[in-house]
Amino acid sequence: MTTVEQPVDVLLSDGTTVQLRQIRPEDAPAIVAMHARFSERTRYLRYFSPYPRIPERDLQRFVNVDHRDREAFVVLAGGRIVAVGRYERLGPGSPEAEVAFVVEDEYQGRGIGSVLLEHLADAARRFGIVHFVAEVLPANGAMLRVFSDFGYQVQRQFADGVVHLSFPIAPTEATLEVQRGREHRTESRSIARLLAPRGIAVYGASATGQGVGAAVLGHLRDGGFTGAIVPVHPTASTVAGLPAYPSAVDAGLDIDLAVVAVAPEAVTEVVADAAKVGAHGLVVISAGFAEAGPEGAAAQRALVRAAHLAGMRVVGPNCLGVANTDGAVRLNATLAPVLPAPGRVGIFSQSGAFGVALLAEASRRALGLSSFVSAGNRADVSGNDLLQYWQDDPGTDVITLYLETFGNPRKFARLARRIGRSKPVVALASLARPRGVGDAPALDAAAVSALFAQSGVIRVDTVSELLDVGVLLAHQPLPAGRRVAVVGNSSALTGLAATACAAQGLTVADGYPRDVGPRADAAEYAAALAASAADEGVHAVVAVFAPPLPGQLADPDADFTAALPDALAAGKPVVATFLAGRVPAGVPAYPSVEEAVRALARVTTYADWLRRPPGVLPGLDRVDRAAGQAAFRVDGADPAALLRAYGIDIVESAPARTADEAVQAAGRLGWPVALKAAAPGLRHRLDLGAVRLDLADPAALRRAYAELAPAFGTDVLVQPMVPPGVACVVELMEDPAFGPVVGFGLGGVATELLGDRAWRAVPLTDRDAAELVDEPRAAPLLRGHRGAAPVDRAALVDLLLRVGRLADEQPRVRSLTLNPVLARPDGISVLHATVRTGIEALRPDTGPRRL
Numbered sequence: 001m002t003t004v005e006q007p008v009d010v011l012l013s014d015g016t017t018v019q020l021r022q023i024r025p026e027d028a029p030a031i032v033a034m035h036a037r038f039s040e041r042t043r044y045l046r047y048f049s050p051y052p053r054i055p056e057r058d059l060q061r062f063v064n065v066d067h068r069d070r071e072a073f074v075v076l077a078g079g080r081i082v083a084v085g086r087y088e089r090l091g092p093g094s095p096e097a098e099v100a101f102v103v104e105d106e107y108q109g110r111g112i113g114s115v116l117l118e119h120l121a122d123a124a125r126r127f128g129i130v131h132f133v134a135e136v137l138p139a140n141g142a143m144l145r146v147f148s149d150f151g152y153q154v155q156r157q158f159a160d161g162v163v164h165l166s167f168p169i170a171p172t173e174a175t176l177e178v179q180r181g182r183e184h185r186t187e188s189r190s191i192a193r194l195l196a197p198r199g200i201a202v203y204g205a206s207a208t209g210q211g212v213g214a215a216v217l218g219h220l221r222d223g224g225f226t227g228a229i230v231p232v233h234p235t236a237s238t239v240a241g242l243p244a245y246p247s248a249v250d251a252g253l254d255i256d257l258a259v260v261a262v263a264p265e266a267v268t269e270v271v272a273d274a275a276k277v278g279a280h281g282l283v284v285i286s287a288g289f290a291e292a293g294p295e296g297a298a299a300q301r302a303l304v305r306a307a308h309l310a311g312m313r314v315v316g317p318n319c320l321g322v323a324n325t326d327g328a329v330r331l332n333a334t335l336a337p338v339l340p341a342p343g344r345v346g347i348f349s350q351s352g353a354f355g356v357a358l359l360a361e362a363s364r365r366a367l368g369l370s371s372f373v374s375a376g377n378r379a380d381v382s383g384n385d386l387l388q389y390w391q392d393d394p395g396t397d398v399i400t401l402y403l404e405t406f407g408n409p410r411k412f413a414r415l416a417r418r419i420g421r422s423k424p425v426v427a428l429a430s431l432a433r434p435r436g437v438g439d440a441p442a443l444d445a446a447a448v449s450a451l452f453a454q455s456g457v458i459r460v461d462t463v464s465e466l467l468d469v470g471v472l473l474a475h476q477p478l479p480a481g482r483r484v485a486v487v488g489n490s491s492a493l494t495g496l497a498a499t500a501c502a503a504q505g506l507t508v509a510d511g512y513p514r515d516v517g518p519r520a521d522a523a524e525y526a527a528a529l530a531a532s533a534a535d536e537g538v539h540a541v542v543a544v545f546a547p548p549l550p551g552q553l554a555d556p557d558a559d560f561t562a563a564l565p566d567a568l569a570a571g572k573p574v575v576a577t578f579l580a581g582r583v584p585a586g587v588p589a590y591p592s593v594e595e596a597v598r599a600l601a602r603v604t605t606y607a608d609w610l611r612r613p614p615g616v617l618p619g620l621d622r623v624d625r626a627a628g629q630a631a632f633r634v635d636g637a638d639p640a641a642l643l644r645a646y647g648i649d650i651v652e653s654a655p656a657r658t659a660d661e662a663v664q665a666a667g668r669l670g671w672p673v674a675l676k677a678a679a680p681g682l683r684h685r686l687d688l689g690a691v692r693l694d695l696a697d698p699a700a701l702r703r704a705y706a707e708l709a710p711a712f713g714t715d716v717l718v719q720p721m722v723p724p725g726v727a728c729v730v731e732l733m734e735d736p737a738f739g740p741v742v743g744f745g746l747g748g749v750a751t752e753l754l755g756d757r758a759w760r761a762v763p764l765t766d767r768d769a770a771e772l773v774d775e776p777r778a779a780p781l782l783r784g785h786r787g788a789a790p791v792d793r794a795a796l797v798d799l800l801l802r803v804g805r806l807a808d809e810q811p812r813v814r815s816l817t818l819n820p821v822l823a824r825p826d827g828i829s830v831l832h833a834t835v836r837t838g839i840e841a842l843r844p845d846t847g848p849r850r851l
Helices: 025-037 040-047 056-063 112-125 141-148 173-195 212-222 264-276 294-309 352-364 383-392 409-419 445-454 463-475 491-503 522-534 560-568 593-611 625-630 639-644 659-669 698-712 749-754 766-774 793-809
Strands: 008-011 017-022 070-077 080-089 096-103 131-136 155-159 162-168 199-203 228-232 257-260 281-284 313-315 321-324 331-334 342-349 369-374 398-403 425-429 458-460 483-488 540-545 574-578 654-656 673-677 691-695 716-720 726-735 739-746 758-761 813-824 827-830 833-837
Touching (some): 017 112, 017 294, 025 056, 025 080, 040 096, 070 112, 080 112, 112 131, 112 141, 131 141, 173 321, 173 369, 212 257, 212 331, 264 281, 342 352, 352 398, 383 409, 458 463, 483 491, 491 540, 522 540, 522 560, 560 574, 574 593, 659 698, 691 698, 739 749, 739 766, 793 827
Parallel strands (some): 096 131, 199 228, 199 257, 398 425
Antiparallel strands (some): 017 070, 080 096, 321 331, 321 369, 813 833
C-alpha cells in the first residue's frame, strides 16, 4: 500500500520517472501553484466550470483526507506536483466511491491517469470499496479512454450533459494484462533511451587522461559513438581532444545520458547538472556506495531519489557501464576497451568483474553482441528491466544474464515465462541460497534448478557454460527432440560423446555412435555427417574429429571441417569437437565432447519446455479470500478455517490428555478411530509406534493410550479412521530468492531423508501442479506400482492448486505443511495441517505499478 511514509517511484509511458505519494496538508501551496499552471480547458474539463482559483475552503478539503473514506495521491516531477487523483466514498460504509484526477497540461498523454487509477483502486479495495463511479464531460476524450482502456467492465450513461461511469475495481485477468502491458512498455522505453542516446555527458574524466572517467571517455570516442560526446570539467577547455564544458548545458547539445565517474560526495551535484540538460539516465561507474557500508548505502538511496525526482533512471552505481553495438549507435560506455563484434546476443551482468570476463570470452568465441549492461549495485535498473527491453529489441535473439541475487524473483519468473516463448533466456545464477524465512530450510540445488526450469530459463554454472549455450542458440536451430547422432573418426571420442549424452539425459539414436575410422578421408567423413543429419530418427548431431596418425591418410592436408556446412543444411543443430582444424563460422565448437554435449542438452531441455503448452491459472470454486483473512488471529491462524476458505478440508481431530478424554472424543467423532502422539513430528510416525489405527471400541482405545502415553507423552490426538492410501506431503515455504514456493513429495522417512520433493514457485498453473505430482522419484507409487490401483491424480493436482492460491493471496502465511495427505483411487484425505504465520511478506510483483 502507498502511504505517506512510503512514496513510490513510477514510470510514465515515455520512460521517465515520477514520484507518487499520498497528499499532505502542507501540499496546499503546491496544489494552488499547479492549479495556476492549468490551461482554461484543463480546468473546465476537471471542474465543469472555469474555476479560476481554488477557494480556501475547497483547498483545505483537498489536502486534508482521512486516507480511508477519502484518499488523494499526488504525482511529483522534478519536485513539483503535476497531478492529483482522489476518491471519496459515497456515504458511510458505502461500497462505492467517486474517483477523479487532473494532470497538468505539460504531462498529459504520458500515462499518469492510468497510474493514479491503479493506486487509487488498490487503496480503495483495502477499505471495502468495490466500485468506482466518475463523471466526465463528453469532450474529455482522454479521460474517457483512461477508464475504458483499463480492462474494467465500464457502464456508461449520458445524462444532463455528463457521461456517468460505473465499474467494479476488483483485479481481473483483463486488468492485469493491461497493467502488465503498460509496465512492459514503460520499462522497455526507459532502457531504450539509455542504450540509444543522442548525446552523452561524461563527468569525472581527467584532463591528464588518467583514471576511470578518462578511460570510459576514450572508449566512447574510439568506439565511434555516433552522437555527441561532452566532457564536463570544471576548468579544462578540452579533454581527450574533445571540447569540454563546466556544465553540460553549456554545450548546447541534446544530452540523453550522463556517465558518472566522480567521487560519491560529488554525485548529487552531477545529478542536478544532468537534470538541467534533460538527461534521461545516469550510468554511475563510481564506487563507494552500498558496497562500502551504511554511509555508502545512504548515499546510494539519495542518488536514486534525486535521479528519479529528475525523471532519470540509474545504472549502477559501482558498475562496468553499458554498450550497444548497433551501427546507428556504436556505444561503448564501459571500462572494456574493445567490445565483441556486433551480433544478436544481449548480455546483462550484475557484477563488473564478471562483465569483463563475459565480454572477453564472448570476443574470443566470436559471439556477436547486441547490447550489454552491467548493473553493479543494481540500485535501480535491474535484469528485469533488460528482459523487458530485449523482448522487443529486433537486434537481440538470445538473452544471457549473470545474476547474484534476485531483487524481484516473482517478476523475473513471470517475465522469463513470457519472453522465453520467443527468445531464450540463459542465466548464470548460483544454486547456493540463504536459509529460508524463519525456520524453513534452504532449497537444495535440484529444487533451485527446477524453479528456473519452471520459467523456461536455461540455468548454467559457469561463464564458460553461459557462452557455450549462447553460441549454440545464436547460430543453430533448436532440436525437435532428444535423439542425437554421434559421428566421428575415433572410437574413443565417439564413445565418450555417447556416454556424455546418456549422462545429460539425451538419447543416442539407433545406429549410433558411428565411427568412420581413423583412415576415413574427408569425403567419407562428410558423407557420414550429411547422412546422419538427414536421418529422420536424429534430432541433433555431435561431430567429433581426432587428427589421424602420420601416414594413415593419403592426403594429410584434407580439410575435414569442410564437411560441417553440408551437415547444417538439414536444419538440425550440429555441435563439434575438432581436435585439429578450424571449425567454420556458424558451427558451435567446443574443446571437449563433454562441453559440447552439455550445451546441447541445456538447449534441448529448453526446446522441450517450448513444445509443452504454457499452463493457465484455473478458476477454483469454494475459494473465499476474505474468509481466509478472517482466520488469522493475533497469535497465528486457525489452520482448519484458513484451509477451509480455500476449499481444503482437514479430517477432524480432537486433543486429549487422558484415556477418558480420548474415549469421549472417539464417541463424538465416531468409531473406529486412530490414536496419535500429539507432537507434530510424531503424528504420522507409524514406524516409531506413535500411531495406533483401527481402534474399534473404548477398551481398545484405553489399551492403546496406556501403551502410547509412557513413550510419547500424555497429549494425544483422536481422529476418525479414513480409508488407507498412499501417504503424501504438501509443503509451502517462503524462499528468500524465489518467494513463496510449493513442494510435493511422498511421505515416509526414506523420502524425507533423500529430499525427494518437487518444488514450483507461486502462482501455480495447472501445468505446474501436474508436474509437481509427477516429478518426485517415488511418483510411480501414485500411478499403480506393482499392481496397485492408481490414485486420484486430479484430486492431488486440485489440492496443490488450492495451496498455491492460498500462498499467493495470504502473504502472512510463511509456511504450511499438510502431512500426511492420503491419496486413494477415490480421492484424498488431509489428516493434519501445520501453519506458521508472520508479518505480511513483501510481494513486490503484486499491486499497482512501481519501481
